[in-house]
Amino acid sequence: MVPTLIGRIQTRLFLLATVGVVVTLLIMPIVPGVTAPLSELYVTGLLVLVAVGVLGIVWELIYHFLMQFRWEKDWPTMFGLLTLVPEGLLLYFLLRSGAVGFIDPIPAAAFWTHFTVVWVSMWLVANGPMRVPFIRWRFRGGRVL
Amino acid sequence: MVASAGIPMYDIPFLTVGGGIGSFVTVDYLRIYGVPTSQMRVISNIDHPWQTYEFLTRCSQIPRGERIRSDSSSRPDNLWGFPSYALEEAWKDKNPAYLWQLFTEPLLNDYWTPRAGTVFENLEREAKRINYWDMLVKGQVRMVRKRAGGGYFTVVTPPEGAAPTKRIIFRSRFVHIAVGYPGLKFLPDLQEFRTKYSDYQHVVNAYEPHEQVYEFLKTRPGTVVIRGGGIVASRVLQRLFDDRKKFGLQTQIIHIFRTFITGSHGPHLWSRRKGGDGWAYQGFNYPKSVWGGQLKAEMRKLEGAERAAKYKQMGGTNTPYRRHWQEQMRAGREGGYYHAVQGTVDRVERTEDGRLVSYVRSNDGIIREPVADYIIDCTGLEADISEHRIFADLLQHSGAYRNPVGRLEVERHFEVKGTANGDGALYASGSATLGGYFPGVDTFLGLQIAAQEIADDLARRGFVKKMGPLRSTAQWFKWAFNSPV
Secondary structure (H helix, E strand, O other), X not given: OOOOXXXXXXXXXHHHHHHHHHHHHHHHHXXXXXXXXXXXXXXXHHHHHHHHXXXXXXXXXXXXXXXXXXXXOOOOHHHHHHXXXXXHHHHHHHHHOOOOOOXXXXXXXXXXXXXXXXXXXXHHHHOOHHHOOOOOHHHHXXXXX | OOOOOOOOEEEOOEEEEEOOHHHHHHHHHHHHHOOOHHHEEEEEOOOXXXXXXXXXXHHOOOOOOOEOOOOOOOOOOOOOOOOOHHHHHHHHHOOOHHHHHHHHOOOOOOOOOOEHHHHHHHHHHHHHHOOHHHHEEEOEEEEEEEOOOOOEEEEEEOOOOOOOOOOEEEEEOEEEEOOOOOEOOOOHHHHHHHHHHOOOOOEEEOOOOOHHHHHHHHHOOOEXXXXXXXXXXXXXXXXXXXXXXHHOOOOEEEEEEOOOEOOOEEEEOOEEEOEEOEEEEOOOOOOHHHHOOHHHHHHOOOOHHHHHHHHHHHOOOOEOOOHHHHHHHHHHXXXXXXXXXXXXXXXXXXXXXXXXXXXXXXXXXOEEOOEEOEEEEOOOOEOOHHHOHHHHHXXXXXXXXXXXXXXXXXXXXXXXXXXXXXXXXXXXXXXXXXXXXXXXXXXXXXXXXXXXXXXXXXHHOOOOOOOOHHHHHHXXXXXXXXXXX
């Protein structure tokens, strides 16, 4: 998919709300290093998704700006995966510093397992399977609506 | 009037003219949306949709085993583009390196592109699956005309002996025209040479069969002049370099670029394309975002002169940067057998010993007169649309007109502007519509984008139901298991 700005944002939010939620529900019972009850983990996991969505709008503005330096105005597949590094680091440090007060502190292992599995799943879906139900999505720069 | 003339007439709601890949992807879409074969016909003078494409790719040095210049997820046999060609070839060849290339393109690797053979084999599978040949009617279309009372008449000459009359007529509510490139076009100086000397052997177009050039070069050392800076020039060069290496030949190559690119070029930091050694580099025919990203969204809003300017800005002949080609050219420059020059050719003459001398004038005033055994014109297929009789007739009689780039003006949903008739509609897709609200028309994915717009427009008009996520998913499984639509 070669995105437009509004398409990027919509795709991110849509995938978080679908793939992100399903993967969170599946992965939370088995993330390492946690002692809290499962219901609390679910709340934390879903709040992390919300944070990825909200922060992501700013990230997408940055990606869109950087994309303007590319003649093709494309966003190579690899970028879509590797951006998990800066996004994950920023979110992790925000959580550690207590800047996002409504999310309980999460152990590093639990955060990174959850975050990486969600991210990779979303990336995989965006790079193919998404086109199966939504035949117009890739021609509209990633707009879902 | 038609009936009284004794010409047989058939009623078919949807007719597509052409029978190449443009027609194929359109009927493929409509079959998957749910239109039965009885409602559609394809009028064509070829037997299978990839026939012309395969002829042209083979002439321009891409046999089935070679890779075409097309994205992995642009699959004319699969409207979802999933699984992509790379996934399929990786699975069949048991070669995960393709996936690594796909992941790292275009940054650490060249773009991954499919083999021509992969494309043709899959088209054949899909054509069988949708019963393509039940819809095919062989014949030459003479004209498409508006009919009093709505819709269109299409006049067809069937092959000799196939029908009792010399002409047959189809009456349809919808007609789609996808006849491809109107014809080969030669550079004027080369056309002049061919006419003057009646020599069609030594000055050739890369899209014509021209094996004689390569065969001659195997028999004795020779010189070839290449004209043009696009993908076809790259292909022909590769063949010459490959043969040189494989058979130990001493072929000399003189490559004339009318526009010689020396580096990154463009008016602004945000619109600069890479280039060098004469070439402008770009992965595919158009910048990638024309098929779905920013450029597609921008162009969709532009009219008239603004649109033409945008086309000009992203246009220009280009070729992909491929590491293998770069190595071959470097070796050629260092070995003194590949010479790339800027220049315009005033004329070509025949020398006394039957060779070809080109009179080349470069921008810095230098005149060169290289002598060669062969000249290969790799400048493309861009003939005027009026050279095709159907378009000429539409422009003259049916209200169609030209777009800012000189080709057929179509709506965003590919209806030919000015040709609406009652409840009927006339659509066109492919190279004839370049210059419209969507730029990538003469590409696999572009034809599919057009097909989707057309299918959705037909849904708005009640001809078929618009395909939503559920039907799409169910149909994808049918595609995956190769079961009928």
